[in-house]
Amino acid sequence: MDKSPDAFRTISEVADDLDLPQHVLRFWETRFPQIRPMKRGGGRRYYRPEDVDLLKGIRHLLYDHGYTIKGVQKLLKTNGNKFVAAIASGDLATMEALMAANTEKHVEPKVSTTEEDQIVGRPKVKPSGRFFGFGSSHDDDVPEVSVGKSSVGKEDRALLQEALFDLLECKRLLDQVR
Secondary structure (H helix, E strand, O other): OOOOOOOOEEHHHHHHHHOOOHHHHHHHHHHOOOOOOEEOHHHOEEEOHHHHHHHHHHHHHHHHOOOOHHHHHHHHHHHOHHHHHHHHHOOHHHHHHHHHHHHHHOOOOOOOOOOHHHOOOOOOOOOOOOEOOEOOOOHHHOOOOOOOOOOOOHHHHHHHHHHHHHHHHHHHHHHHHO
């Protein structure tokens, strides 16, 4: 008999659903504090639907995309539980919305005025031009260094993320062949 989507699941049901041993789920509980199953009498674990979605996302990143545990922890810290759960379900709209919300929350760094010698991004002395013509004495050729917002747009960021996932999948496949 199938349970409703809102029903709590036991560890054996979740393990069967994710095709993982139960001890892996217990281990992940120690590494990912975001996974918090309810524990009833006798230590029996009951996973909420949100926990199951998060576990699916973690499994997808670890096993299908080749992430390390630290990498998934960093993704969870920067983007949140819903983002990782959306990765497993393939919900690109939710992922983009969550990424946009995270970039809006980004606080601009404070730039303090310092001495000219301590500013990062400008040479302290004039370049001599002795390295194959690099650093010529023309001030017009010196590139500006911008501080603050990223120069990568939302669409480009999504394409780069997709390309990264594809490359990680290729690496995983190559590692299996070796």
